[in-house]
Amino acid sequence: MEKIVINGGKPLFGEVTVSGAxxxxxxxxxxxxxxxxxxxxxxxxxxxxxxxxxxxxxxxxxxxxxxxxxxxxxxxxxxxxxxxxxxxxxxxxxxxxxxxxxxxxxxxxxxxxxxxxxxxxxxxxxxxxxxxxxxxxxxxxxxxxxxxxxxxxxxxxxxxxxxxxxxxxxxxxxxxxxxxxxxxxxxxxxxxxxxxxxxxxxxxxxxxxxxxxxxxxxxxxxxxxxxxxxIIPDQIEAGTYMAAAAATRGKITIRNITPKHLESISSKLMEMGCEIEEYDEAVIVDATKRPLNRVNIKTMPHPGFPTDCQPQFVALLSTVKGTSIVNESVWDNRYQYVSELVRMGAKISVEGRLAIIEGGKLTGAPVKATDLRAGAAMVIAGLVADGTTSISNINYIERGYSDVVTKFQSLGADIKKIYLPDHKHIATTA
Missing domain, CATH: 3.65.10.10 (Enolpyruvate transferase domain)
Incomplete structure (x- = not known):
């Protein structure tokens, strides 16, 4: 069994390069x-x-x-x-x-x-x-x-x-x-x-x-x-690192991206109070200068807000003061991960396709990835939370994120992957 273990509370700083889509x-x-x-x-x-x-x-x-x-x-x-x-x-x-x-x-x-x-x-x-x-x-x-x-x-x-x-x-x-x-x-x-x-x-x-x-x-x-x-750069991977920068109140440069593919994500982060600087193949997300604001999000087919970034932004909004509402209009059952965020102290209620989020503090806990993007949301929540978060079912995360542990380490996160060969031994692998 492999798990990702995160000691949270550190803002992310530095540069990360996005992989192919x-x-x-x-x-x-x-x-x-x-x-x-x-x-x-x-x-x-x-x-x-x-x-x-x-x-x-x-x-x-x-x-x-x-x-x-x-x-x-x-x-x-x-x-x-x-x-x-x-x-x-x-x-x-x-x-x-x-x-x-x-x-x-x-x-x-x-x-x-x-x-x-x-x-x-x-x-x-x-x-x-x-x-x-x-x-x-x-x-x-x-x-x-x-x-x-x-x-x-x-x-x-x-x-x-x-x-x-x-x-x-x-x-x-x-x-x-x-x-x-x-x-x-x-x-x-x-x-x-x-x-x-x-x-x-x-x-x-x-x-x-x-x-x-x-x-x-x-x-x-x-x-x-x-x-x-x-192959083109991965807009969802880029959006995940953008959400992580905002959630940890950090500042990161994300390279190998296509800014036009990220417009709906960038606009929501700017609405929240992040500063966004766009270059030909890079974007800087700066969440260090002011408190972030609550927002409402509705997922839509492209060029609307992507459903594949919805869980990551729910994790982010769980850290933002006030009430945010997310409307999932693409998939009918994409909130299975919410119970995992609730284990970390998130205040989220789900009514059909709506998630109502009261922002507050998150605390580290054992959680699991219920799907690919939900796994990314658990990582973001772990980066923000007080204490230690361990994430199981990380095979979901590795289906869609290349070198995710190494990339977050390069941004200053206290994150590692551990291998549990049996109940007696724990050995780190990354």
Whole structure:
């Protein structure tokens, strides 16, 4: 068992460099399945989700070589199966992107229903609806989705998404890249990693227009050439360090970021009283000069406030005097972590999609990560709290944050990862 242990109460100061975007990496790596030549993917975050999806491709026959911790060489040409049903596939949500990639390449796909963080019902009905409109037939057999087409029947279509969905937008993009004719995706999601995926596919020779707007047009092509491509910085990792700087009342410089991707986060921190300085690829967050103010937040699809930063900001607002209200409009059950913050003394009540937060003091306690971003919230709370906080289930945190302990140590945090091999020994590892 591994845990993160934090002795809180120290403001963060210094510089930290953000890794490549997790959400872009777990879409771009499956997209390599569509390519007709080898690819090199750079600026990949060193996280367990990336290792898992790379291993899944390798198990399917792809040649995968790790050049260094942030670079992968992938040759998809040896893949000769359109099935991905082993247990590793069930271990991460983004493995469902293999449906679109395999359907686009082979016009058939069989992929196990995925796992990942459990914070609400996340149906794939919009994915299946789009595949069906493109000529695929779907069925569920023994916990796996099977998509099949008759020869020559997979084609472009006009697909209107009933709800804005990042996953279905990405999956239909992948499926459409090599489909015959034109596909038009309406009410599409606009997140930065969707634009990054489109840029990657276009660099290989795809014909995608409109990514980043609510209408994406894709005209199918026959061949995709190999490229070297660098993934965008991770806006959620950047937002997490921004929230941590504010919560600890510190001042940090965050490098390797895209300021435009952080506008909704920066504006909330400025509303709270933080000073924000933006540069071409860096942002400075300064929370040392005045008391912070309460704010209300409503999560929204991009360019609104990201749901993936909601738990981190609830942890932050738990330290800010006054009553703040957070409205989670994206997921229906993302407050499972609140009981863990309450263990630390946070005063939070949840009513449906609303969290009502009375700011005050936090005290260290044993807590657990209930999902990826909730784990980040526990880290932020531990950095602020009086005393010692130990966080279990840190595998969730390591799914999406590269070198998180080392990075916080570089900012002056008293944080370490410990390994508990049995009940008798405790040995530090970081």
């Amino acid at each position: 997790k959400n872009a990496a777990v879409a771009i790596i499956p997209a390599v399945v569509l390519c007709d030549e080898p690819c090199r993917i750079e600026n990949i975050p060193n996280i367990s989700d990336v290792s898992l999806i790379a291993n899944i491709l390798q198990d399917m026959g792809a040649m995968v070589r790790r050049v260094d911790k942030n670079t992968l060489d992938i040759d998809p040409r040896p893949i000769n199966t359109w099935e991905a049903t082993h247990d590793a596939v069930r271990g991460m949500r983004a493995s469902y992107y293999l449906l679109g990639a395999l359907l686009g390449r082979f016009h058939n796909a069989k992929v196990a229903l995925p796992g990942g963080c459990n914070f609400g019902v996340r149906p794939i009905d919009q994915h299946l609806k789009g595949f069906a409109m493109m000529g695929a037939h779907n069925e569920l057999v023994n916990g796996a989705v099977i998509e099949s087409t008759t020869s020559g029947s997979f084609h472009g279509a006009r697909v209107y998404f009933d709800t804005v969905s990042v996953g279905s937008t990405i999956n239909l993009m992948l499926a459409a890249v090599k489909a015959e004719g034109q596909t038009i995706l309406e009410n599409a999601a606009k997140e930065p990693h969707i634009v990054d995926l489109a840029n990657f596919l276009n660099s290989m020779g795809a014909n995608i227009r409109g990514a980043g707007t609510d209408v994406i047009k894709i005209r199918g092509v026959d061949y995709l050439r190999g490229v070297t491509y660098s």
